[in-house]
Amino acid sequence: MEHIELFFKSIFIDNMVFATFLGMCSYLAVSKKVSTAVGLGAAVIFVLAITVPLNWLLDQYLLQPGALGKWLGAEYADYDLSFLSFIMFIATIATMVQLVEIVVEKFSPSLYNSLGIFLPLIAVNCAILGGSLFMQSREIPTLGLATTYGIGSGIGWFLAILAIAAIREKIRYSNVPPALRGLGITFIITGLMAIGFMSFGGMLTGGDDEGAKEEKTAQVEKKVVDDNEKEMANNIKVNE
Amino acid sequence: MGLLSKKDAALIKDPLADNNPITIQVLGICSALAITAQLEAAIVMSFSVLFVLGIGNVVISLMRNIIPSKIRIIVQLIVVAALVIIVDQVLKAFAYELSKTLSVFVGLIITNCIIMGRFEAFALGNGPWRSFLDGIGNAAGYGVILIIVAFFRELLGAGTLLGFPVLGDPIEKTGLYAFGYENNGFMLLAPMALIVVGIIIWIQRTKNKALVEDH
Numbered sequence: 001m002e003h004i005e006l007f008f009k010s011i012f013i014d015n016m017v018f019a020t021f022l023g024m025c026s027y028l029a030v031s032k033k034v035s036t037a038v039g040l041g042a043a044v045i046f047v048l049a050i051t052v053p054l055n056w057l058l059d060q061y062l063l064q065p066g067a068l069g070k071w072l073g074a075e076y077a078d079y080d081l082s083f084l085s086f087i088m089f090i091a092t093i094a095t096m097v098q099l100v101e102i103v104v105e106k107f108s109p110s111l112y113n114s115l116g117i118f119l120p121l122i123a124v125n126c127a128i129l130g131g132s133l134f135m136q137s138r139e140i141p142t143l144g145l146a147t148t149y150g151i152g153s154g155i156g157w158f159l160a161i162l163a164i165a166a167i168r169e170k171i172r173y174s175n176v177p178p179a180l181r182g183l184g185i186t187f188i189i190t191g192l193m194a195i196g197f198m199s200f201g202g203m204l205t206g207g208d209d210e211g212a213k214e215e216k217t218a219q220v221e222k223k224v225v226d227d228n229e230k231e232m233a234n235n236i237k238v239n240e
Numbered sequence: 241m242g243l244l245s246k247k248d249a250a251l252i253k254d255p256l257a258d259n260n261p262i263t264i265q266v267l268g269i270c271s272a273l274a275i276t277a278q279l280e281a282a283i284v285m286s287f288s289v290l291f292v293l294g295i296g297n298v299v300i301s302l303m304r305n306i307i308p309s310k311i312r313i314i315v316q317l318i319v320v321a322a323l324v325i326i327v328d329q330v331l332k333a334f335a336y337e338l339s340k341t342l343s344v345f346v347g348l349i350i351t352n353c354i355i356m357g358r359f360e361a362f363a364l365g366n367g368p369w370r371s372f373l374d375g376i377g378n379a380a381g382y383g384v385i386l387i388i389v390a391f392f393r394e395l396l397g398a399g400t401l402l403g404f405p406v407l408g409d410p411i412e413k414t415g416l417y418a419f420g421y422e423n424n425g426f427m428l429l430a431p432m433a434l435i436v437v438g439i440i441i442w443i444q445r446t447k448n449k450a451l452v453e454d455h
Contacts, residue, residue, distance in 0.1 A: 019430060024269035025353040083329060086347050087321040094314045123313055126270045126351040133344035178452045179445035180438075183266060187438030194431035 003148045006140075010152030012200035016127050017160035018193060020134070023127030027161050028186060037165035038158075040122075045154030047100065047122050048131050051093050052150030053143055055132040058088055089132045097123045127157050164190060251373040255381030258448065261354045262385040263441045268354035271345050272386050273433040279402050281341050282390035284331070286383030288346065290376065292323045293355055297375030300363040307364075316359045317350065324349045354382055389436050397427030 016022045023044070030040045061067050063085050069077025101119045105112045122128060131153050140146050167189055176185050261267045268289075275281045299319050300307075307315050328346045331339040339346065349355065358378050363371040394400055399407040399416075407421065408414040426432055445452050 021270045021273040021430065021433070022348070024273065025267060028266050028269060083325060086325055086328070086350055087318065089347075090317045090321050090350050091314070094317050098314075123317070124351050124353065124356045126348050126353075129351045130270075130344060130348055133347045137344055177442075178449075180442050181452060183263070184438050184441040184445065187434050187441060191431040191434035191438065194434060198429070198431070 003145065006145055007148050007152040008203065010149050011156040011159070012197065013203060014134075014153070015156040015160060015197055015200075016130065016153050017157060017190070018197040020130065022130035023125050023157055026122075026125050026127075027157075027164065027190075028183065031161050031165040031168055031186070034162065034165045034169060037161045041158030041161045043119055043122055044125065044127060044157050045151065047093075047097060047119075047128055048150040048154035048157075049147065050100065050150075051096050051128060052131050052135050052153075053147045054092055054096065055089050056135055056140065056143055056146035058092060059085070059136050063088060085133075085136060090129060093128050093132070094123045127153070160193075163193065248370065248373055251370060252377035252380070255374075255377040256384060257381075257444075260381045260385065260444075261357075261378050262382055262437070263444055265354075265357065267357045268352045268382055269437075271348055271352055272382065272389065273430070273437065275342055275345050276386060276390040276393055276433050276436075277397065277428050278341065279387070279390045279394045281338065282386045283383075284335070284338055285342065285345070286379070286386050288324075288327045288331075289349060289352065289354065289382055290379040291327060292320060292349055293358060293375040293379040294372055295375075296320055296323055296355060297358060297363040297371040298368045300359045301366060301368045301371035304364050312364070313356075316356060320350050320355055354378060385437070385440065388440060389433060392436055393427045393432065396424050397432075399423045 014020065017024065017027055026040060031037050059067075061070060063081050065080040065082060066077050067081070068079050097119055101112075104119075131150055134153075135146055135149055140149055164186065168186060171185065171189075180188070255261055259265065262269065262272050271285060271289075275285050296319055300316060303315070324347065327349070328339070331342070331346060358375060362374045366374070391401070394402075395406070399405060407416045409417065427436075
């Protein structure tokens with residue numbers, strides 16, 4: 001249950017692009033065509049799904065206050081290495097990206113051709129590091145949940161870049177004021193999309209007690225199969 | 241600037257307007273949007289980036305001849321990460337409340353594209369002094385946009401600047417509020433940051449037609 005809840009929360013409510021503005025640089029730079037956007041989006045899901053759980057392990061067994069004590073014995077329990085988080089996380093991400101690039105190139109040349117040029121870009125995509133840092137600051141409790149969180153936020157990012165790429169392909173035929181063309185109008189559209197995504201905020205808000213918690217996760221499940229309209233109606237119900 | 245030659249001065253001046261990292265080069269958007277709900281956070285963020293980019297550019301520029309090009313990204317990331325850790329620790333020690341507001345966005349300076357972008361585009365091919373000026377210039381250009389956006393968001397959204405109420409008291413109905421003015425709480429929400437930046441880009445490109453893109 002909590003997996004499903006976290007999954008949809010990370011896709012819609014805490015959407016990387018619309019709620020926290022992570023990965024905006026590549027989001028704006030690579031969204032001119034749908035096909036390239038899909039390639040980058042897929043690469044982001046892939047890398048997030050690997051690096052978030054990996055960094056979760058690092059965080060639990062190396063970086064947290066007292067983490068060393070878990071496996072090195074009590075005399076190491078006093079160490080607090082959390083100031084090393086940034087450097088460990090980014091090193092993991094950079095090496096994983098390099099490793100993934102080599103493995104993909106070796107075993108699946110066709111996938112490499114479609115993902116390949118995006119992989120180096122990903123090492124410096126804030127969505128990836130942001131995923132790990134949010135995982136740390138939100139104190140996600142288990143490895144499984146960390147994986148779910150990684151995949152969920154990857155999919156959220158993928159949806160966002162896919163949507164903006166599709167809009168930008170169409171907007172080429174519209175008469176946008178010259179000064180707004182390109183970057184300006186993309187910003188404003190993203191802003192409007194973010195307002196739209198804010199409506200998902202009501203999705204998981206219910207009562208505070210245990211019973212209500214079960215109810216709201218059930219609601220979430222139901223919503224998956226329901227169409228958009230019913231979803232809105234449900235939102236209102238949950239809010240009330 | 242008598243201290244600098246004309247070419248060097250251009251390194252600082254260009255990024256402030258016609259080659260602005262945010263509105264023209266499209267670098268470093270993430271943090272520019274996320275922490276601009278308060279002016280104070282935006283100012284601290286600007287100075288953090290100024291520090292990291294100024295020093296980082298010099299370090300990379302000094303090492304540019306000994307970094308193997310294949311692993312340069314990792315080397316650059318480590319240099320930035322080390323500098324960002326310093327910033328983070330200093331903030332935690334001297335401005336704890338603020339470092340809570342900035343939360344993960346201090347860490348995200350590491351992947352701020354301005355930093356990697358300037359390393360790649362400038363520091364790897366130029367001497368330390370010029371790289372330093374380039375770093376300072378670009379960080380200042382970034383800071384200017386950040387502060388403009390935060391100024392409007394905090395003023396219109398909360399009626400305060402740096403936490404001081406400048407438009408009167410909304411509860412006591414003094415100042416502007418006496419005439420029925422209301423704060424626009426929407427300005428504090430995430431989407432408005434995007435729209436404010438969009439408007440800044442619009443104004444800038446209307447003034448300087450040379451910057452207009454053709455789709």
